Amino acid sequence: MAKGVRPRVKAPRSAEAGEVVVIKTLISHKMESGQRKDSDGNTIPRSIINRFTCEYNGAMVVDVEMHPAISTNPYFEFEATIPEAGDFQFTWYDDDGSVYEETKSVKVG
């Protein structure tokens, strides 16, 4: 597991039923591309988060396949529909098999 990985999500606490809300996510991660070399000229092995998903009450909102060209500390902003009160489930999948998770509840009304 990469060190110091901390997911952060900005989602509204409450919304109207059927409202479209903006979600912002950021996770601290080095996203080592596998292209860089260390001071001895050895290639630093690739270590990135390769997939990010967001679900709301089990319905997929967005599923992102990521390549090394995503910047350090991957940031995503997207929109989700809130049909009823429930929970957002955010999941990040690391190259090394680690899975980072975060949940946010949304109230309606």
Place this chain on the structure above:
Amino acid sequence: MDFTRRDTLAIGAAAAAVTALPMPAMASLTEDAIAEFTGGADVADGGVDLDAPEIAENGNTVPIEVSAEGAAAIMVLAAGNPTPGVATFNFGEGAGAHRAKTRIRLAGTQDVIAVAKMADGSFAKTQKTVKVTIGGCGG
């Protein structure tokens, strides 16, 4: 070893062919990625919005935004990177809009390409040139 006039011409032609090679090789990597995504289907120009800065001072983090009305998935490619793949956004039933923002790495001045797969199975493409002052691939 003596070079005849004929040998010299042959060597010169070979050298020119070798130096000309890398560019088409790079372009084909991008085309391969697009072909893999579309399955060889025709790709229409336009229909996808790609918002990227004209000039990016730092190639390590270039903000981009893609959106396409009615898209099931949008793939973003950077044609001039060592590997062209950047990200593929698959929108699900809970998506409020087919729009996403992220930050990407660009190795140098190059074209950023967005290919959208529409819900009806058609494909659309748009591209934009981004000038990069400092490349984002380490080294």
